[in-house]
Amino acid sequence: MSGDPLDLLMDEIGARARQAAKTLAVAPSAQKDAALRAAADSVSARQDLIVTANARDLAAAQSLTPALRDRLTLTGARLEAMAQALREIADLPDPIGHELARWQRPNGLDIARVAVPLGVIGIIYESRPNVTADAGGLCIKSGNAAILRGGSESFHSSHAIMDCLQAGLTAAGLPADCLQLVPTIDRAAVGKMLRMRDFIDVIVPRGGRGLIERVIAESRIPLFQHLDGVNHTYVDGAADLTMARQIVLNAKLRRPGVCGATETLLVDSKVKATHLAPLILDLLEAGCEVRGDDASQAVDPRVLPASEADWSTEYLDPVISVRMVEGLAGAISHIERYGSHHTDAIITEDRTQAELFLQSVDSAILMVNASTQFADGGEFGMGAEIGISTGRLHARGPVGVEQLTSFKYLVRGAGQVRP
């Protein structure tokens, strides 16, 4: 190994994580839950400290877009929600140790599949300090040690939150090393993490396309790929206009900065005369920038022309692209070409069209008559999530505690040999 100080630092962190993971993997449920509750209490008790740290981050981050700034901002209410999220993780059933399946073979062998942790998880994220708590909490619950590398703009906020999590671990008698935050904003630390095959079992990248593409290109470790959410809401010819207007506004604007936000509105040409204008005017009135095709631009002079790049852009901002398509087939073909296979929705009263959409589109989450902003582990009833996987392996869609486990087979015999 090299004598580079960063390499040595990261190897030390890795070795400590691997060691702590062994203890955490076999920790009783009650102990893990106690750590989560103590961490939540610590977040509640140290609100002022965390907000102060966050103010330091915000002061240094004047150039962020409003949506990214919103992601970075911590308030008392958001910290209470963070603490509450940790308590809710504690309340989830323990995903570790139970039998997922058990069966007997004709030769008497008894085979059980038992849930075990993945090991050590490396989490690389941008400046969303709440990821520190959510991801850290999910790892504790699922018996995985974690090495977290947050965005540099959230450095102080994430550290203040990590202090609370480690305080919780210590209070419950678990090693503080179960969760470690990389203590440097040196970007080379990310590259090093991506090569630490001996110490990290899976990488969870959380962020924009640039981060994800770097991780995909460099990682020597398997990853839960969370590509951007270029999500579509398709308003079908058989859509109820009132429902469509409510859903489209919500899907785009409830929180434009979340990955489940709709980025492109597709409207069936069959309802051009009735639906296109109200949908676009609603968005404009609500302060959303609209970039559209010719038909959309004809609705209102405020609609800007959409470029080819717009169709594959995740704005994470109050900006939407709008296009008229020829029915369901046109919508599917647009989504296949430009989408990121995250979350796509159809608004229609025609159940046959709806089922065809569900069957034909190959995205992690497909919705009928609902806002794409429901793409969220909590909204799915899975508890907090570490991300929405757009990969097809292991975890697809929301990655909650159950998705952070592996398993092993236990075979109990009575002397069987194989003929």
Added chain:
Amino acid sequence: MSGDPLDLLMDEIGARARQAAKTLAVAPSAQKDAALRAAADSVSARQDLIVTANARDLAAAQSLTPALRDRLTLTGARLEAMAQALREIADLPDPIGHELARWQRPNGLDIARVAVPLGVIGIIYESRPNVTADAGGLCIKSGNAAILRGGSESFHSSHAIMDCLQAGLTAAGLPADCLQLVPTIDRAAVGKMLRMRDFIDVIVPRGGRGLIERVIAESRIPLFQHLDGVNHTYVDGAADLTMARQIVLNAKLRRPGVCGATETLLVDSKVKATHLAPLILDLLEAGCEVRGDDASQAVDPRVLPASEADWSTEYLDPVISVRMVEGLAGAISHIERYGSHHTDAIITEDRTQAELFLQSVDSAILMVNASTQFADGGEFGMGAEIGISTGRLHARGPVGVEQLTSFKYLVRGAGQVRP
């Protein structure tokens, strides 16, 4: 893209696989099963042709070890077993399309998780022509297209088998391109496959450490890691000697060339006086080479000294390493240090020790009082397998048709927006 002929060839194969995958993904169960049965009939009908092709491979492969030669050899009986395996895959339940789970949320959203294929699977394997049929059959059943790259020593055998599989696909009205064998023994084709992210969703490498390490180092595509099986059988102080002798002989020698074969025998020092000699003498009498520690060498002059490298070697031959350990803790610590986390067994009459072994050792498959040669999807009742995954993500242990699937979430609403 480059104009290199190999690149062009592989891109063409990839594009055809991706196209065929779309058809196969939504093919009815009956059609996939008809393809499998027609392929099986074709293997049966063309036995002579396949054996002739195999003879050509065998004639050119004089330098292989006996175990590898055994893997390469096809006989009428083995081809019948291959055809039978395809029929058994046809008889398995279709893993695609059914609801894995479905639940309602308090807000009325109906959420279903539905099984879908992975897409296109790249299979890179050494000279085991039966992998062509097994892996190809499993991919058809699970709705995945596949690109297969077999070992060059099995080139003619694999092609003869692939012809049968494609005949089956065609007979059932499915695209022959659902399964394609890379038509060159140029090793650069493997490197190209490992970079075809647009065309291949998961790589399944099947082979020895050299192949796997190359794939791990080079692959830009997620893979089902099938590392070598450095498997242990630990004869505990509370082991029944008769049972231990039967199991150890079977675990090592039934078929030394399979990945579930035991490579290292660990014997508790508590039964050194009673168990060590009979276990070693059985192996020697059966023609197995024994490489042991000092205690083992003291048993018989035919026991060779084991080097440090022996403890982490997968022989795939009638060779075994033998070591005395200090009880269960000694066995676990040896397995943690040298094992490959594939399959490890304990022989003991002490149920507490057995359960401690099952809990403590972190391998894909753990066995009590049974031969490690049972490490096989068929023996697990899962049908044929594409490999035994030693990775922790997605699939661990035998990878059968259910492990070759992904899923998507279907959310059915009635106009819900997120508050």
